[in-house]
Amino acid sequence: SAAWEIDTEGEIPQYKKQVEFTLMHNLDALTTTAISIEDVELAVAVFEAGISYDVEKIASSRQVPFTATHKLSNGGAAPFDYLSVKHEIQEHFIPPEKDEIVFKKNGEVIELDPDLIKIYPEDSESTQAHEIVIELDDLRETDMGMFEPNDEITVEYPIIADKLTEGETFLTNAEWKANTYPRGEPIVITEEGEEAAVIEVVHERIKLLRGKSVHATAEENVYEVVLKIVNNSNHNVTDYTVKDAVPKGFEAENFSMEYAETEKLEGKQVLIWNIEEMAEGEKVEISYVIR
Numbered sequence: 001s002a003a004w005e006i007d008t009e010g011e012i013p014q015y016k017k018q019v020e021f022t023l024m025h026n027l028d029a030l031t032t033t034a035i036s037i038e039d040v041e042l043a044v045a046v047f048e049a050g051i052s053y054d055v056e057k058i059a060s061s062r063q064v065p066f067t068a069t070h071k072l073s074n075g076g077a078a079p080f081d082y083l084s085v086k087h088e089i090q091e092h093f094i095p096p097e098k099d100e101i102v103f104k105k106n107g108e109v110i111e112l113d114p115d116l117i118k119i120y121p122e123d124s125e126s127t128q129a130h131e132i133v134i135e136l137d138d139l140r141e142t143d144m145g146m147f148e149p150n151d152e153i154t155v156e157y158p159i160i161a162d163k164l165t166e167g168e169t170f171l172t173n174a175e176w177k178a179n180t181y182p183r184g185e186p187i188v189i190t191e192e193g194e195e196a197a198v199i200e201v202v203h204e205r206i207k208l209l210r211g212k213s214v215h216a217t218a219e220e221n222v223y224e225v226v227l228k229i230v231n232n233s234n235h236n237v238t239d240y241t242v243k244d245a246v247p248k249g250f251e252a253e254n255f256s257m258e259y260a261e262t263e264k265l266e267g268k269q270v271l272i273w274n275i276e277e278m279a280e281g282e283k284v285e286i287s288y289v290i291r
Contacts, residue, residue, distance in 0.1 A: 063162055064164075066161070074151045081181035083176075087174045088173040105155075112134070119132055120133070166203040169198050175190045177189075203278075210226070222289060230235060238278075243272050253290075254289040259273050
């Protein structure tokens with residue numbers, strides 16, 4: 001437009017409206033970054049544990065010892081720095097002493113510090129339940145070392161059933177834990193309830209039938225002696241002793257089962273056999289010749 005002039009008579013000219021301006025920067029930047037990550041091996045932790053007993057049944061009305069065996073194995077690629085074993089032993093059963101607990105790693109006996117083994121309460125009364133706790137922490141700093149892949153640990157100890165009644169049972173209630181180093185979420189295995197191992201209590205009736213027969217042979221003054229034992233009990237019979245006396249003036253030979261020892265009774269030689277075990281319904285026959 002054409003130039004124009006205005007005289008404000010000495011006053012400073014102003015706009016009729018106040019206008020504010022904001023200066024905005026427009027910055028374009030380009031950044032380039034390089035990251036180098038080394039290969040990391042992710043080890044898988046696999047922990048297995050369980051318990052077994054050396055008996056399936058317990059005889060009633062007597063003290064019956066049996067052995068509990070825990071088996072722990074590392075089937076993965078990660079070592080474990082922490083292990084624990086817990087086993088609840090119900091009332092009417094006598095727990096082991098600390099020095100009766102045998103700890104093995106890969107078949108080698110490891111002497112544990114007694115302070116690592118806890119038995120609650122600290123007595124041998126069968127009138128109340130007990131809990132056995134073995135806790136091993138910071139294994140990397142011990143002579144035993146960490147629980148490495150393919151390692152196996154067993155924990156064995158005796159338990160005594162204290163004169164139970166027929167119909168009672170021994171129920172398993174056990175827990176095992178393992179953890180790595182550094183610590184992560186522990187692996188916990190439990191065995192209890194219907195899926196746990198159970199030992200039944202039975203009333204054992206010992207009923208054995210014994211018989212003896214003597215037969216003349218073709219030789220004069222030579223006889224065959226046959227001893228027969230039949231196990232008619234409702235269970236296996238163990239450590240059974242058989243005795244038979246040889247008549248005066250005779251000597252025994254040709255044994256079908258070698259005797260274990262002899263003794264004297266009223267001038268006669270008594271032969272003694274020890275039968276380690278007879279299954280339910282089993283028949284055992286021992287024969288020999290006297291002359």
